[in-house]
Amino acid sequence: MNLARKTMNAPALAAVYEHAWRPSLFWLASGRTTETDRRDAVTSLRLDGNQRVLxxxxxxxxxxxxxxxxxNDDGYAIGVDYSTPMLARAVVDNAGPRVGYLRGDARTLPFADGTFDAVCCFGALYLIPDPIAATREMIRVLAPGGRLAISTSFHTDNMFGHTAKAVASLSGLRLFDRDTFPKLFAEEGLVDINQxxxxxxQYVDATRPA
Known part of the structure; x- marks a missing residue:
């Protein structure tokens, strides 16, 4: 397990992650607040009530x-994570009548094809050992007509971008170029791709054709 993943599995980080760590790093990386990210997530996923969200x-x-x-109604959201400390914190801090949590590997999701109406992964693909396999799994469990939204790292196609990519890789972080996810989404048959x-x-969302 690389340094980045060890950090994310630390109980101490789970305690402060959403209150200090994530908001600070996301502001530095994107110039955006967590609240803006959350509102955009609802819009990108087109949530309107009776949906199954992963x-x-x-x-x-x-x-x-x-x-x-x-x-509302029969709608619900399931959160999946590999980190036991993170999930323990989720159960304590973010339980609710329409939310549940499950420990699992994003590369081999324990769900049938087309189970969810909306699937998302915000700020984590750069940590997952095989992000392309994880993305394909997200598409597999997405129902026809469903929405997929991700946010992940980005590097420019110049000397600065390639240097940043090399430095980040030393700790296990991946920086992705502009084409990786739009191209993958198109190859997997998704439409209405927006980056x-x-x-x-980078924020990328798309629709699985009905």
């Missing part, structure tokens, strides 16, 4: 709980 690498569950607050770049982060 949040990959949910950490302590703040995004998962927020998404669940925009659901936005904010500093060192």
């Amino acid at each position: 949040d990959i690498a949910c950490g302590p569950g703040n995004f998962t709980r927020y998404l669940s607050n925009h659901l 936005r770049v904010h500093r060192f982060l």
Whole structure:
């Protein structure tokens, strides 16, 4: 396990992750607040009530709980994470009537094809050992007509970007180029692909055809 993943599995980090660590790093990386990210997530996933939502690498569950607050009737949100300390914090801090948590590996999700109406992964693909396999799994469990949204790292195609990519890799972090995820989404048959770049982060969303 590399340094980045060891850090994310530390109980001490789970206690402060959503209150200090994530907001600070995301502001530096993107110039955006956590609240803006959450509102954009609801918009990108087109949540309107009666949907089944899967949040990959949910950490302590703040995004998962927020998404669940925009659901009703039979709608629910499931957060999946590999870190036991993060999930323990999620259960304590972010339980709710329409939210649940499960320990699992994003590369081999324990769900049938087309289970979820919306699937997301915010700020974690750069930590997952095989992010392409994890992304394909997200697409596999996405129902026809469903929405997929991710936020992940970004590097420019110049000397600065390639240097940043090399430095980040020393700790186990991956920086992705502009084409990786839009191209993958298109190859997997997704449509309505939209990409936005904010500093060192990229946001990509798409639809699985009905």
